[in-house]
Amino acid sequence: MRRLVLAAAAAFLSCATAVAQEARIGVAARLTSLDPHFHNAGENNAMAFHFFDPLVGTDAHQRPVPALAESWRAVEPTVWEFVLREGVTFHDGTPLTTTDVAFSVARLPEVPRSPASFAHYVRPITRVEVVDDRRIRFHTAEPFPLLPTYLSVFGIVSRRHGEGAQTSDYNAGRAMIGTGPYRFEAYVPNERITMVRNSDYWGPVEPWARVNFRVIANDSARLAALLADDVDLISNPPPVDVERLSRDARFRVARAPASSVYYIHLDRHRAVSPFFTDNAGQPLPTNPLNDVRVRRAMSMALNREALVSRIMGGLGEPAAQLQSSGFFGTSPDIGVERYDPEGAKRLLAEAGYPDGFIMTMHGPNDRYPNVDRMLQAIAQMFTRAGITTRLETMPSTVLFPRSANLEYSVVYLGAANFTGEASGLLNALLATWDRASGAGSTNRGRYSNPELDDLLRRAVTTMDDAARERTLVQAHEVGIRDVGLIPVMFPVNVWITQRRMTYQPHAEARTYAMQLRPAP
Structure with a gap:
């Protein structure tokens, strides 16, 4: 989950109880992979952040905020130090350490056949220095003020499960072990992705026991699923229908200017x-x-x-x-x-x-x-x-x-x-x-x-x-x-929910279960 605005998440939770519920979400775009480092595309990244947290989060205005790193500072013009928050564990119970961060940074440029690589975001780094389990330093050849922002773009994977793993291992679920608010359950390419709540998550507890993402590429079919109450939320509704739906008491419409x-x-x-x-x-x-x-x-x-x-x-x-x-x-x-x-x-x-x-x-x-x-x-x-x-x-x-x-x-x-x-x-x-x-x-x-x-x-x-x-x-x-x-x-960007739900949009056109909540 890239946008870790904890205050906003806490506000959402004030009007929602962590009861066992399923969220059903209809999205337009097909994923090219579940591997969080394979394809730097909005929909892929949105899905990845359900399972893999970034080192640095961003707020609604895309400014860096703490995520897996609780703090960072430039100790020298060409050296940035990041400190991991305590107590974070992967979905298999193993603790997050700086070796996982170093492994993730090293893995990005090496993922084969990437249609759009993440390599650009780590190219300024010339050396990674693991100081201890919680402190890691990134050395750059020149001063690089955007490094915290660049480190917000991708998720951190487990070295234990990622070493030797291929993109196919992520697609099959074998390597889908992250620190995120949801755990992987199933993936049928071009059809659906299901996930379950991570009850040991370090951040706010999600209200959804299970989330079912359905890929409904056709605009009319996606809208029909909403009208039939087969889904709780859809992204990218047909523009011609948005104004009509905004006047329909059965639904809520959320809008956000895109970045x-x-x-x-x-x-x-x-x-x-x-x-x-x-x-x-x-x-x-x-x-x-x-x-x-x-x-x-x-x-x-x-x-x-x-x-x-x-x-x-x-x-x-x-x-x-x-x-x-x-x-x-x-x-x-x-x-x-x-x-x-x-x-x-x-x-x-x-x-x-x-x-x-x-x-x-x-x-x-x-x-x-x-x-x-x-x-x-x-x-x-x-x-x-x-x-x-x-x-x-x-x-x-x-x-x-x-x-x-x-x-x-x-x-x-x-x-x-x-x-x-x-x-x-x-x-x-x-x-x-x-x-x-x-x-x-x-x-x-x-x-x-x-x-x-x-x-x-x-x-x-x-x-x-x-x-x-x-x-x-x-x-x-x-x-x-x-x-x-x-x-x-x-x-x-436009999202439409059933009246019993609320959705807090952000500018990146990504659909997150973490932004969907039961209505107060």
């Missing part, structure tokens, strides 16, 4: 890209996305206001950059690209495509609210601006590994801001891909800009907050003005 962004990755690593043809169907001899005028034309072709209002029912915000205004490192000087299909056509003509061209855009059909309608609308907008767009969608479990293999030219994806400030998304999505450092871990277009890389490196080693933010703003401006990718929108 996620939906965006379009653009192939920048190939001289010839596979999903572009001329209007006669012949492959284009060069990759049109290598011309900034084409990339800019594509951004101008999008009517973001219409996408939010008509497709998402107002449950969103047009995106100008990688995070919405107010987050640390967002530029005040970058506005939402003006919708201008005629201007887009002029730019295409300047770039040598007066008659446009044909492209195929890929995207998920099960990941985000109203994603099918969203992709169809985007394809129509590109076509209206002169780029005839064909659409191919597939389950996210297929799309993610294929996009990680760089099989696509244009792909629609989403990303969560795990760190609450700009460096995390900039490093993952726009930094030059580098396996050794973990930079560009989800840079599916292989965009590369040395100026952005340099600014980002300077920012993450700057201890002064004001100076670091100025540098991050500059990096943000470089990547967006060069159209390294195309931001589309920031979603508003």
